[in-house]
Amino acid sequence: MRLFAAVLPPAEAVDELAVAVQRLHALPGHDGLRWTGHSGWHYTLAFLGEVDDDLLPAVEERFGRAAARQDPFPLRVHGGGHFGNRALWAGAAGGLDAMRMLADRAHAAARRAGVPMEEHRAYKAHLTIARSRTGSDTDLRPYADALAGFESTAWTVRELALVRSNPPTPGVPGAQPRYEALRVWGLGG
Template sequence: MRLFAALVPPEPVLISLANAVAPLRDLPYRWTAPEHWHVTLAFFGEVDDATRLELERRLARAAARHAPVTLALTGGGGFGSAKNARVLWTGVRGDFQPLRDLARSVTAAARRAGIELTENRYKPHLTLARLRTPTDVRPAVEALTEYASPTWTATEVELVRSHLAQGAGGRARYETIASWPLAGKV
């Protein structure tokens, strides 16, 4: 099964973001559905059942060592660049170093469970849209420049299964299969 670990913003944050993005929905992007919005901590790819059980055990331990993190969504950008992007995103601000530390612990838990991950610098974000070909997303980025969501406190890590091509319009469908509280001391 295809898995990733994520923090999911609460409904008021999702509603705020949906309102900010609504005027942009006419742009010809493959928009992600608000019910799929999340901040990825690590993407694990295909994981067999035995490895998943070990991953769950290790993720529970990792989450227990970290305190909740206070975050907000802000602005916009594009991966590779706003002028030539494959992904339109909104950024994350707040307890940035604790968030990076949490992502590092989640990645270490996956490696200890036997999952091979590529070494990438962690860039916290929430994906708003994917683009089939590199596209100039500067109009959307400019429209999101002043956006800032309400602040929220992420209190749990979710392990999410991605069912490719099983959602609306042939897109992925996400299913949370486990979650653990961020239980460390603040």
């Protein structure tokens, strides 16, 4: 199964971001983007990739330990950015040092559980809003600029989620991956 560790924003923050994202659809070139579904919005902490079922108990044990070592922290969806012309994202503000620490702990927990992890890179908190369609040359800078002043209501991150990514339904135009939280741990034990 395809897994990742994540922080899931609360419904209020998702709703506020959805209003801001809807305004982006008025910008030129919006049809050159594949917009992600609101129900799947999350901040990925560590991408585990395909994980054998027999490793799941060890992953869950290690993630439980990682969550217990992390205190809750404040967060809000803030601003936007892009990775080249590939992906448009909303950023985060607040307890970013704590979020980086949680990402590091999740990565280490997966590795210690026996999941072959890619080289650990510096963490950049981002929530993917859209990806460029194949062959699209949509400039994402105006979209990121339009999100620059966005700020959601703040919340306290109290959970670490292990999420399963189910592939899009084959043959259905516009189908997107479906995300399912397999397990959630409270931060701080």
